[in-house]
Amino acid sequence: MHEVSLAQDILAISMESLKNRPFEKVVVVNLKIGPVSGVDPEALRFALTVVTENTPLAGAEVRIETPPMRLECRDCRQEFAGDDSEFSCPACGSSRIQLLSGDEMEVVNLEVLERS
Numbered sequence: 833m834h835e836v837s838l839a840q841d842i843l844a845i846s847m848e849s850l851k852n853r854p855f856e857k858v859v860v861v862n863l864k865i866g867p868v869s870g871v872d873p874e875a876l877r878f879a880l881t882v883v884t885e886n887t888p889l890a891g892a893e894v895r896i897e898t899p900p901m902r903l904e905c906r907d908c909r910q911e912f913a914g915d916d917s918e919f920s921c922p923a924c925g926s927s928r929i930q931l932l933s934g935d936e937m938e939v940v941n942l943e944v945l946e947r948s
């Protein structure tokens with residue numbers, strides 16, 4: 833299950849970013865998960881609940897932003913919004929398409945309650 837190892841990576845990245853930051857608790861974890869990243873957001877949420885148990889991230893709200901898929905035609909450089917069915921260029925009909933965005937898997941930031 834791919835989402836569990838991703839959740840472990842997210843936890844590791846988060847802990848690293850919290851290292852030199854005094855905080856009371858982590859309130860929100862902001863993630864960016866592209867629609868063609870192959871990650872199931874609900875499975876990821878569940879995996880995060882499990883792997884963050886007994887860590888500072890336990891109980892934090894997980895917000896997942898889904899950026900739109902963007903494609904570019906390699907022949908005419910037309911940029912267009914992708915969907916699962918459309919893999920040819922709307923301008924010239926070419927099928928030489930490259931993915932510009934939509935496969936992100938990122939920790940955007942953490943919102944913490946600072947230690948007063």
Ligand SMILES: [Zn+2]
Nearest residue numbers: 905908921924
């Ligand atoms: Zn084209």
